[in-house]
Amino acid sequence: MGSETSLKLPIIDFSNLGQNPGAAEWDLVKLQVRKALEEFGCFEALFDKIPAEIRKAIFGAVEELFDLPLQTKMLNASKKPYHGYVGQYPQVPLYESMGIDDATIAEEVESMTRILWPQGNQNFSNTIVSFSEQVSELDHIVRRMIVESLGLEKYLDEHMNCTNHLLRVMKYKGPETTETKLGLSSHTDKNMVTILYQNQVDGLELQTKDGSWIDLKPTPDSFVVMIGDSLYAWANGRLHSPYHRVMMRGNAARYSVGLFSVPKAGYIIKAPEEMIDEEHPLLF
Numbered sequence: 001m002g003s004e005t006s007l008k009l010p011i012i013d014f015s016n017l018g019q020n021p022g023a024a025e026w027d028l029v030k031l032q033v034r035k036a037l038e039e040f041g042c043f044e045a046l047f048d049k050i051p052a053e054i055r056k057a058i059f060g061a062v063e064e065l066f067d068l069p070l071q072t073k074m075l076n077a078s079k080k081p082y083h084g085y086v087g088q089y090p091q092v093p094l095y096e097s098m099g100i101d102d103a104t105i106a107e108e109v110e111s112m113t114r115i116l117w118p119q120g121n122q123n124f125s126n127t128i129v130s131f132s133e134q135v136s137e138l139d140h141i142v143r144r145m146i147v148e149s150l151g152l153e154k155y156l157d158e159h160m161n162c163t164n165h166l167l168r169v170m171k172y173k174g175p176e177t178t179e180t181k182l183g184l185s186s187h188t189d190k191n192m193v194t195i196l197y198q199n200q201v202d203g204l205e206l207q208t209k210d211g212s213w214i215d216l217k218p219t220p221d222s223f224v225v226m227i228g229d230s231l232y233a234w235a236n237g238r239l240h241s242p243y244h245r246v247m248m249r250g251n252a253a254r255y256s257v258g259l260f261s262v263p264k265a266g267y268i269i270k271a272p273e274e275m276i277d278e279e280h281p282l283l284f
């Protein structure tokens with residue numbers, strides 16, 4: 001394992017993008033996205049389309065969720081691994097997480113909400129849906145840029161339609177010692193694209209291709225965008241799917257929220273033939 005470095009992740013500004021792909025600003029940002037994803041598989045996105053009140057409200061909703069009794073949280077069950085409640089693992093005792101499938105679809109979120117709050121909690125489901133809808137716009141912009149930059153426009157609709165949005169919410173307790181403790185073990189994400197948003201307690205670390213670890217310090221205005229293994233496979237290795245982990249220090253709890261675009265059940269990821277050549281033989 002490499003050492004810590006002061007390397008910084010690219011910061012890409014999505015705030016001034018016009019509506020239409022093809023505008024000069026769109027192409028500039030697209031180039032930055034491609035470069036960052038080739039090199040790091042990750043970047044920090046400034047995306048001011050998400051109103052401050054939703055960005056604030058989401059952590060209120062997440063805290064309310066984690067404050068439920070353990071038995072209630074465990075009702076957040078799923079057949080799919082890492083889609084439901086995860087926690088109480090001796091190897092990562094600080095970590096707990098829950099998942100909301102189809103988080104952009106109000107009826108789906110409302111039915112999960114009724115399982116956790118049989119008396120209802122409209123505020124909670126409204127916050128989850130608006131946050132997820134707005135972040136999914138960033139997911140769509142980034143994926144459209146990726147598709148264009150790979151020259152795969154003819155697959156754009158198929159690519160956009162092959163995923164659902166899972167919202168996962170994470171809580172990491174502060175270790176309350178002077179030592180740094182593992183919050184979440186090093187892994188790559190299995191989905192297409194992950195967009196993370198955190199409260200102001202840092203801890204996420206990203207491994208570079210040469211093995212060093214970068215500490216991510218996103219601001220309240222920025223989102224961490226990361227590629228998962230599904231997109232790595234679809235692009236036949238042209239984009240990097242980075243290892244990352246969470247390391248916790250201090251007393252404060254870290255809350256993070258991730259919007260994961262996940263291939264629909266049964267959808268088989270296959271690199272388009274355009275991605276395969278002598279330099280890039282088929283990986284999977």
Ligand SMILES: O=C(O)CCC(=O)C(=O)O
Nearest residue numbers: 170189196204246256258
């Ligand atoms: O909490 C974070 O910022 C990262 C979470 C993560 O990597 C994951 O859920 O896959």
Ligand SMILES: [Fe+2]
Nearest residue numbers: 187188189244
């Ligand atoms: Fe992850």
